[in-house]
Amino acid sequence: MKTYLMQNDDYPLDVSLFDTLDAMSIETRALTLPADHHDMSALLDGLEGGLIFFPAVWKDLFCVKLIQEVSLLPVPFETIITDVAPDVSNLIVAFNEGLSAYLEAPVNAEQLQLIILRARSRFEEKISQISTARRLLEMTLPAASFDRSRAMLVRSRYLGKAFVDLANRTGPLFESKLEILLVSSSSVQQKQLSRLLKTLGISTAETGNIKEALQAAEEKEFTVVVSDSILPDGDATKLADRLRKTSTSMPHIIVWSSSPEKAATLLNPENHIDEVIVKPAPETGIESILPSIIAVIYRN
Structure with a gap:
């Protein structure tokens, strides 16, 4: 199991981590923290x-x-x-997405050793799960393929x-006033999707968290809600549950993950x-999400 240290000029690792790892004779490899999280997969491609x-x-x-x-x-x-002591709400979100551990700086050897032991145990468990999943996939592939084919037909x-x-210039995109x-x-993500939808004549409203989304839904009925899976004050399942309980007309919920x-x-x-x-890679283009949005609109 390798050990990688990832940082850049704007966000350096605490020097105590380097000193403690060196004192423990743990070999490391330096990696540059990417400016765009989409570059993470390319950065780690081919690494052990x-x-x-x-x-x-x-x-x-x-x-x-990055964790996602x-x-x-x-x-x-x-x-x-x-890093230094974290904000608890941020830390909860990170652990929910798979963070293995949070190591407070300055680092000491006892703390680091304990975290490495726990992380190694998680790593070995993942290796075992991957092996098991592969065997199960071989057993269930015909049924899974059928389910995917049926969903694609719908x-x-x-x-x-x-x-x-x-x-024929008919249907929901022409006959109804659609608002999403x-x-x-991410304001950048919202602007990109908003511009794309407006080319189809679909109006949009933008909010940054669950609280703002619920307020917007109280003021106006939306045909569809497109939400990130993880939000600053909760997740998409929490948003859907709150909308179901408070909205007079439940909108379709699409989660962008x-x-x-x-x-x-x-x-x-x-x-x-x-x-x-699934969020498209930069080279794919945001247009790739349109089929899912249109299909949901036509479910009525």
């Missing part, structure tokens, strides 16, 4: 699994997004944030009707979430 230490960057929940990117990799890694039917309606509520802590493996859990009927969209 192990521990990744990086500093806390809570702006725009950047730490959490790491969780998508086929090779397991354990993420450890090293979506294709909705999209086919949408194409016909577009040609975007809930995200960086973790495709969480889709099945999010789509449990009790969560009242209609669709989960």
Whole structure:
């Protein structure tokens, strides 16, 4: 199991971590903390699994997004944030997304050794789970393929009707005033999606957390709500539950997530979430989410 130290000029690791690891004779490899969380997978591509230490960057929940990117990799890694005492609410979000440990600075040998032992145990458990999952996949592949095919047929039917309606200038995109509520802590992401939807004549409203989203839903009825899976004051399941209890007309809920493996859990009927969209990579383009949005609109 390798040990990686990730930092950059703006966000350096505490020097005590280097000193303590050196005193423990633990070999490390230096990596540059990326400016864009989407670059994390490329940075770790081809590397042997192990521990990744990086500093806390809570702006725009950047730490959490790094952890989410790491969780998508086929090779397991354990993420450890090293910094001064954290904000508890931020730390809860990070652990919910898979953070292995938070190492407070300045670092001491006893504390570091304990965290490494725990992280190694988690790492070995992940290796075992991957092996088990592969065996189960081999056993269930025919049934899983059938379920995916059936879901794709349903979506294709909705999209086919949408194409016909577009040609005839009829249907929900022309006959109804559609308005979508975007809930995200990323203003850049919201602006990109808002511009895209407006080209289809769909109006949008933007909010940054659950509290603001509920206030907006009280003032106006939305056809669809597109939300990040993780928000500053909760998650998408909490938002869907609150909307279900407070809205007179329950909107369709689409969750925008960086973790495709969480889709099945999010789509449990009790969560009242209609669709989960995996966030596209930068080279893919944000247009890739349109089929899911249009299919949900046509479910009425």
